Amino acid sequence: MKKINSYNSRPLLFxxxxxxxxxxxxxxxxxxxxxxxxxxxxxxxxxxxxxVQLEKFVNEFNKSQNKYTVVPQFEGNYNExxxxxxxxxxxxxxxxxxxxxxxxxxxxxxxxxxxxVQKFINADNYNxxxxxxxxxxxxxxxxxxLSMPFNTSQPVLYYNASLLKKYxxxxxxxxxxxxxxxxxxxxxxxxSDKKVKGLxxxxxxxxxxxxxxxxxxxxxxxxxGHSGTPTAVNFSGTTAMTTMKWIQENIKSGAFMNYGSGxxxxxxxxxxxxxxxxxxxxxxxxxxSQLTAGTEDKLGITYxxxxxxxxxxxxxxxxxxxxxxxxxxxxxxxxxWEFIKYLMRSQNQAAWQAATGYLALNKDSQKEAVLQKLxxxxxxxxxxxxQLARTVPNNTNSGIFMQGLIQERTxxxxxxxQIYDGKNIKSSLQDAEKQMNSYVKSLNQANK
Amino acid sequence: xxxxxxxxxxxxxxxxxKEEKPLMATGLSYNKSKALRDxxxxxxxxxxxxxxxxxxxxxxxxxxxxLSFFLTNNLGKPTVFIGFANYISLLSSSAYLHSLQAxxxxxxxxxxxxxxxxxxxxQTASQKVxxxxxxxxxxxGTMGVSVSVAAIFWxxxxxxxVGMLDQLANLLHLPAxxxxxxxxxxxxxxxxxxxxxxxxxxxxxxxxxIQSVPSTLYEAAQIEGVxxxxxFFHITLPMISPTLFFVSIITLIESFKSFxxxxxxxxxxxxxxxNLLVYRIYQDAFLSGNYGLASTESVIxxxxxxxFTFIQFxxxxxxxxx
Numbered sequence: 001m002k003k004i005n006s007y008n009s010r011p012l013l014f015x016x017x018x019x020x021x022x023x024x025x026x027x028x029x030x031x032x033x034x035x036x037x038x039x040x041x042x043x044x045x046x047x048x049x050x051x052v053q054l055e056k057f058v059n060e061f062n063k064s065q066n067k068y069t070v071v072p073q074f075e076g077n078y079n080e081x082x083x084x085x086x087x088x089x090x091x092x093x094x095x096x097x098x099x100x101x102x103x104x105x106x107x108x109x110x111x112x113x114x115x116x117v118q119k120f121i122n123a124d125n126y127n128x129x130x131x132x133x134x135x136x137x138x139x140x141x142x143x144x145x146l147s148m149p150f151n152t153s154q155p156v157l158y159y160n161a162s163l164l165k166k167y168x169x170x171x172x173x174x175x176x177x178x179x180x181x182x183x184x185x186x187x188x189x190x191x192s193d194k195k196v197k198g199l200x201x202x203x204x205x206x207x208x209x210x211x212x213x214x215x216x217x218x219x220x221x222x223x224x225g226h227s228g229t230p231t232a233v234n235f236s237g238t239t240a241m242t243t244m245k246w247i248q249e250n251i252k253s254g255a256f257m258n259y260g261s262g263x264x265x266x267x268x269x270x271x272x273x274x275x276x277x278x279x280x281x282x283x284x285x286x287x288x289s290q291l292t293a294g295t296e297d298k299l300g301i302t303y304x305x306x307x308x309x310x311x312x313x314x315x316x317x318x319x320x321x322x323x324x325x326x327x328x329x330x331x332x333x334x335x336x337w338e339f340i341k342y343l344m345r346s347q348n349q350a351a352w353q354a355a356t357g358y359l360a361l362n363k364d365s366q367k368e369a370v371l372q373k374l375x376x377x378x379x380x381x382x383x384x385x386x387q388l389a390r391t392v393p394n395n396t397n398s399g400i401f402m403q404g405l406i407q408e409r410t411x412x413x414x415x416x417x418q419i420y421d422g423k424n425i426k427s428s429l430q431d432a433e434k435q436m437n438s439y440v441k442s443l444n445q446a447n448k
Numbered sequence: 449x450x451x452x453x454x455x456x457x458x459x460x461x462x463x464x465x466k467e468e469k470p471l472m473a474t475g476l477s478y479n480k481s482k483a484l485r486d487x488x489x490x491x492x493x494x495x496x497x498x499x500x501x502x503x504x505x506x507x508x509x510x511x512x513x514x515l516s517f518f519l520t521n522n523l524g525k526p527t528v529f530i531g532f533a534n535y536i537s538l539l540s541s542s543a544y545l546h547s548l549q550a551x552x553x554x555x556x557x558x559x560x561x562x563x564x565x566x567x568x569x570x571q572t573a574s575q576k577v578x579x580x581x582x583x584x585x586x587x588x589g590t591m592g593v594s595v596s597v598a599a600i601f602w603x604x605x606x607x608x609x610v611g612m613l614d615q616l617a618n619l620l621h622l623p624a625x626x627x628x629x630x631x632x633x634x635x636x637x638x639x640x641x642x643x644x645x646x647x648x649x650x651x652x653x654x655x656x657x658i659q660s661v662p663s664t665l666y667e668a669a670q671i672e673g674v675x676x677x678x679x680f681f682h683i684t685l686p687m688i689s690p691t692l693f694f695v696s697i698i699t700l701i702e703s704f705k706s707f708x709x710x711x712x713x714x715x716x717x718x719x720x721x722x723n724l725l726v727y728r729i730y731q732d733a734f735l736s737g738n739y740g741l742a743s744t745e746s747v748i749x750x751x752x753x754x755x756f757t758f759i760q761f762x763x764x765x766x767x768x769x770x
Contacts, residue, residue, distance in 0.1 A: 079734070079735045080734055080735075082737070083524075083734050083735075083737055086522070086523055086524065086737070087524065107522050107737075110522055111522060111523055203717070203718075257608070258626065258629050259608065259629065260626075260628055260629035260714075260717060260718055261715065261717045261718065262714060262715030262716075262717055263712075263715060264603060264628065264713070264715075268607060268608055268609060271607065271609050271610055272608070272609035272610075275609060275610060277609050278609070403522055404736065406735050406736050406737075407736045407738070410731065410735075410736070413717070414543075414717075414719060414720055417717055417718040417719040417720075418719050420629075420718075421630070421631065421718065421719060435541075435543070438537075442519055443522075445519060445528055446519035446520060446521045446522075446527045446528055446740075447521045447522055447527070448527075
């Protein structure tokens, strides 16, 4: 009995020892790696070309000075990152500077976990007027800059210029109305013998918000939350009704292609566009580089469409901004700000737009050689920047300052799915509105 | 007091153990100390796993129950006690009831199809035909496919512009189906993919069970001149009934918990047609940060699964031959 025991325990003991040795060497390694530089953990959610370019910036920043080391960490998609940021705050795992999506602005601000960048802007006398006003307005509250806009896009309309030429169709104007778009869509569908679908509008809450912004209608009360916490939403107003009617008419005619919602929708939509089966679609300007790289066809771009018989109010931005956590030492926060300033430099913003399609926010960037070259190669690439520059920020096109916007998107998307499937517009929108209002009520109650 | 006595008489203890007379006068104290020692041993051996269970199972379980009675703020902290309001609002919300209905349809479809097809494949692969081992490998092949790979594979097939099914329909002059953007078809697409994913495991388990049925039974049946179909229903099925029972429970519970394919293929859409209970929990907790509501949904889901498992044990088990 004893003998067996001793035989059995020996390999176990051995394994145990190996584990201990391994653990000590591993911890030794990591502690040996730390150097005298101040480490700044940077969380981001960029993928594809944007991730490559962002990591390039980080490397260049680390080499450009010897005080700070920025360590970039990819955190998955925007939605999940918000929860991770909020849940790790105050622990050693939390980031010093992080990227968080547009619609999380109110939530991040209300958490009280961040230091507004306005503090550093004031301390440095940083000339913030160089940065796009529409983009800044999205991330500010009562004139105070909360975070620095970073990857910023504008929704635009893309069209396949070669395809339109092939079927002898006049392209839509630069600032199109809904009926301009319908005209092109119908012609394309008819003249291609129903082989090419004319139009697609992804089931995406962001696009829904932009329809309202572009016609100057608020989505939430209290001026889209800019003058106080919203208590009710507006999903079924004039603009939403007109827009959904416009889409449903196009669906009925057969010229409209529904790619659905979720992460596959934009991928499928792009595949359809690049393979010449779709003529026009509404999407983020950040797609430009992928759209020009993937096809021989000439790409056309216009401003976001607006309802007939009115002027466009201008759309708000999309994307994300950079925040500085307040759970880190002053030195680390300072380093985070230095890194943000580095990213906002004119030549870096230009390189960012050229590599990714996100817009250069520094007004000086337009003069940079890399952007001039891009515009020469593809004049249409200028359109999103022009749309951004011509928009005068007001309460309806500066984003919605409200918590629970993820739920707002889920609900508007469900309503859009119902409408695209042929259901009654008014009741679908009102149903979503009702659900959102009761959600807002409990949200405000919980966050009092 | 007892320990003192035992400490004083180590010799006595030894003697008692030898004589195995625990109920003698001093035996009482010995007995108590033995019980104490047993408890100590139990604690040493079970303690670590108990600790792990408390930290990772029991605490989250009770925390979930606790959170389900609260509204949570933007940081996920419970702030307002609302009693059963979460439960009431859920059970009266048409969207949630819709999810509930979709989940039942999904679970029943997936379980039935997986069991039937798995059994069919296993029965086919049990035939002694030349080259059958090749098919046995193929049939169990999906066990080695991860969810993400399967989703990409099926998304290719269902793609509305360049998908295989779309091109096939074009070739045959059939109307194209928007597999993932029409409510009814989206559910069909997800069920097909899930069944395909599950099939490898189900097949392998059934195949093993069928192989272990004694061949003498079939020989006897053959001598009696009984048809193959009769053999299947009256020998194979009863003999593998414990396995059938096991697989049916596993499949049912697993399909209630389906997440990966839903997330990657439809993300709950269109019009919440594939927004199953687990996916809704994920959306409410990790996207909207509404932990109170998500906890309520978790509690309801746990109750539903417990109920079905209970029913299965009560009803199905009676038909199982061990």
